[in-house]
Amino acid sequence: MLTRRAFALIALTFPLAARLYAQEGTIKLRDLYNKDLSFSELAISLEGKRIFVDGFMAPPLKAESDFFVLTKKPMAVCPFCESSADWPDDILAIYTKRTVKVTPFNVKILVHGVLELGDMTDPDTGFVSRVRIVDAKYK
Amino acid sequence: MIALWDGLPAETQDIALVVLLILPALIVGRIVLRGYAPWPLIGALLWRFRWANGLFVLLIAVSVGMGIGLLAQERGLRQGTAAAADKFDLVVTAPGSEITMMLAAVFLQPSDVPLLDGATYAAIAGHENVALAAPLGFGDSFGASPIVGTTAEFAIHLSDGRIEGRMWQDYGEAVVGALTPLQIGDGFIPAHGVGDGAEHDAHGGEELHVVGRMGATGTPWDRAILLPIETVWDVHGLANGHAPEHGEQIGPPFDPAYFPGTPVIIVRANELWANYALRSEFITDRTMAFFPGTVLGNLYRVLGDIRQAISLMTLVTQSLVAASVLLGLFILSNLFQRQLALLRALGAPARFVFAILWSYGAVLLVVGAAFGTVLGMIAATVLSRVISARTDILVSAPIGWSEIHYLAGFISLMTLLSLLPALAAFRKSIVAGLRS
């Protein structure tokens, strides 16, 4: 539930975020969330649309899969703490159109795919994600 | 346009790409053959020089087959090894080479690996996000089968619960992989070590019994014999992981004080992010944590570069073979120069003769490419069987889209090139042809 203050905050940040998007065409991971970790107006407005997000490919759990984790910072060391609290706005689940070719964790990539919101359990791994980019490609 | 393309499913993109790649050949064919019905004649000429043509087709088929077989095999190998590592999300070992540790833990290649202590195991097993923490104890063998001590949970995880017979419940019991020669009810005596240097009497001849058999996994674990890790510790005269008052217990929790050590801990987390958290948490001065998937992915990246070099080489070889075949055709066309001159004398336009020559070459190329595909499939299948038999990694190498794209591109390129020798149709004097 949004508080009045949070709402005002969104109202302030949204045009800024929208302008960033318009200028670069690229979404920052943090722009998808509000401070209280609910989805931002930007995220909701872009749901089901094809967007660009940049970041780094975390070392993948599985070889030859169509899934990887996009991180805000290179994952030389874990960029997030040991709890799930920082999980959402630092990393993003990416489901690719084609089998992932592993990119070194320190090379910046640009992901292009359809934004999906809401909890989803991966049928293969059983892992749950809140936000995803699906049908994605990257370079 | 790009947005439309991105929105298409992968399969549609692949099909569209095939169409796009083969289109030049189809367009050329359509234009060259427009208004003509020359197929009986082309068939007659092909039949007349059937031995030479057979040789041409064979040459093209072998070169195409090599290229296709190699591409399919490389992908099959990737998929096979990736599938073999599927059950191993996160591996914790003592610091060392990730590749060596992955080969030891995932692919059961014997190697000398240092041990992790009980405290480390307890820290991992007790972590709130860890669903499964299985120690693996290597070192013994029976015949060609490595013996691995672990927990019942891991055996169930590995086989997806497909265990014929039952899980072990006591020290002397074992569960075997699908490819081991042992049957349920058989007894065996483990040998210390692996391979030719194994010492057969080192463990005092204590016989173990097979009580269960896992379903096939398509991994080297199909060859393995799984025991409670307590048994492995016990036959080596070590503590068995439990305090004396719980001496008969099988499986976790283990008492760190009585934990003799394990070279590898296989970890499965209950949350995606936890894998990353655990990985960073257990990269310490005494432990190393890695995802076999990442190690393999990096290997594939290197392999991918090699594959690109090799596929470029095969493409060049293939084009050279095809070019020499076209040159051969050009020379062969002198043999039926009289027939071609006759056609001109009967009122056939030069373009008709051109169409005959081009179609002749195109038929050889397409037939060669088709046979090459079959050859490539056979080669990849045979090679996969050999690799599967040698490594126990299930490798299958069916023809995929990249091979079909490769074929379509090759056919288009070569049918365009075969326009060149067909130009001979325009240069020959008809009278000279008739008199030759």
Place this chain on the structure above:
Amino acid sequence: MTMPLSVTDCVVRSDRGRVLLSVPSLELGPGVSLGIRGPSGAGKSTLLYALAGLSDRAEGSIRWGDTELLALSTARRTQFRAAWIGMIFQDFLLFDELGALANASLPAMFAPRSDRSALKTRAGAQLAHLGITALKRTVDSFSGGERQRVAVARALSNDAGILLADEPTASLNRDAADALIADLVAKVRNNGKTLIAVSHDAHLLDSMDQIISLTDGQIETPSGARPA
């Protein structure tokens, strides 16, 4: 349907410039048959190929009806040949791997789609008329006489008004040659076609309306005068 032939100052040179054939004048009425005789190398085939528009080195004038053959481009000459001329060769030049009908209807492969079925029907009718009944069997199993009949049917499949034959009986035994001559002459007479045949065969030459002799590329006997 056929047309008259008028050759004026026609010269064909070899690629080294030597004169192979020189015909100051040759006139032939429509539907007339002409025999060309002469020793080997006298330029008989050269004349025949020039009349067919196959020679790249012919100069002067070769006129079929209103068509000046030597003024046409190679492509137009090919078109003219397809429409008006049928050719017969000493060694038949059939495709051994094809059947009689496929050989006889060979021009259908490059004829306009609309003409193909008529052409095939005509080829079949010609074969039947010439006594060839095995239409599908490949022609490599045919006798020489049968093969030349297939070649004649092929030459007639486009309903050509002009038949040009280069030693059509030279590869046949006497009986087969005589039978072929009878059929060929009957065909051109009954249908008002022009036949020009290069030959050493006295039987064939005797059946022609006119005969000319070529020696060293020159016509010896004045055209129009049939030897008594």
